[in-house]
Amino acid sequence: MQFKDYYQILGIEPGAGEGEIKTAYRRLARKYHPDVSKEAGAEERFKAVNEAYEALRDPEKRAAYDQLRSRGYRPGDEVHPPQGGFQGQADGFDFEEIFAGGGAGGGFSDFFEELFGRRRGGAGPSAPGRGPQPRGDTRAKLSVPLDAVYHGSSVRIGINGKSLDVRIPKGIRPGQVIRLAGQGGSGRADGHPGARGDLLLEIEYAAHPQFEVDGRNIIHMLPVAPWEAALGATVSVPTLGGPVELKIPADSEAGRKLRLRGRGLPGSASAAAGDQIVELEVLAPKANSESERQAYRTLQQAFGDDWRRA
Template sequence: MRFKDYYDILGVEPGAGEAELKTAYRRLARKYHPDVSKEPGAEEKFKAVNEAYEALRDPEKRKAYDQLRARGYRPGDEVQPPPGGFGGPGGVDFDEIFAGGGNGGFSDFFQELFGRRAGAAGPGARQRPRGDGAMRAKFAVPLEAVHRGEPVRVTVAGRSLDVRVPRGIKPGQAIRLAGQAPGGGDLLLEVEYAAHPQFEVDGRNIIHVLPVAPWEAALGATVSVPTLGGAVELKIPADSEAGRRLRLRGRGLPGTGGAADGDQIVELEVLAPRANTEAEREAYRRMREAFGDDWRRA
């Protein structure tokens, strides 16, 4: 397998904190999202950004990756597993499965480093047996599947399985697959939410950062906003400032056990579009003349 420099992919330094990682991820995911990007190779770049953030956002995964990176590998170098495999002595023991064909489309490098412990053969591959004989693995589930309650495909020990995700399932809850562990035992999938390029989770609520133009914030506008249930129209009040939060009721994750559905919180991010033509630059010049040099004090 070939080494990947996840820090370089996200454009951050190895010492970057959680907030910096999140900001870089949001910016690049928005830039390369297949639904909006017209750049060549956008889909592959989007996958690479998603994989890099998935690896670095979790402290345990990041620690394991940093230990490997400290051995001096460069992007594209052939990686040699340490003695005992990646989960061997002195390493981090992961039991992890990612949703989607081929473990969520992640590279061989990612799967070897983080995803082998759920029954893959090879050096260092370990499973964690429970007291009842079941094998436990973490299961990173897409938010869309949690919202709708639907089957997702996972790869376990080289086999593809369709796993039905209960609607509104919470992190830490488990899905039992009878007889699907290596050796014929039960496989217990402990749910965690996969990173999403457009949404963050706060309990049952979903947070989405929405870029708006200065004139939309100043004058008000009605814009299309993505939600887990599909795009909806949102009215932005006039005189809105960066950081203002608007609420879409019932557009978050489903409530369970009689609890109400969560909301989607839309946080406004005011961005100035780049002027690419003379007409657009002239429009900015007129704005400068209209607002003058004292606009900051105002």
């Protein structure tokens, strides 16, 4: 498998902080999103950006990746995992994580799956004369798309050489566990296989190119043009339940937050559904023609050089 430089993919330095990583991801995900971009190869670039962010946003994954990167690998170099995968103690990695298919950007590369996606577990052989070991319950983390959490749909995972469809309860929270009976490791007695245990999947949310999660609230950064912020506008905004129309009040500034009630993650018997918080990001469109550049000159003349002190 070939090494991938996730820092290079996001266009950031290896010492970049969490905020820099998040900003780079948002910018590139918006640029290459298949629903928006018309650039050649945009879908593959989008998948690469999504994978890089998934690797670097989590401190443990990032530390493991940095350890491998420190060996001097360059993009495209062949990486040969040690026997038993990268999770061996010699490498210091200790991941038990499964990534569901069907998330934003599709599946991850072989490099990512080898580094983070393999699962360890299962009971070892019993010691002589000690009788059966407990059944081989196996624990792993399951990274699921927000869309599956919102709709309560199923995701497909690969485990023990086979595919399983896992139903994701609507509104499930990070840290909650899904139990798959009989899908764990095997207990052993006197060297013979015992009853197969259960697979316990601890839920975490996969990165999404358009949304972040704050409790049950969903946060979305909405790019708006200067005239939309100044004059007000009605624009289409993506939500997990589909696009909705949002009215932007006149004289809005960058950073203003607007609330779409009930458009966050589903609630439960003891908690109401969350909201979607839309934060405005005022962006100046790139002038690609003489007429568009002239429009900016007209704005310059209208507002003058003192507009910052207005």
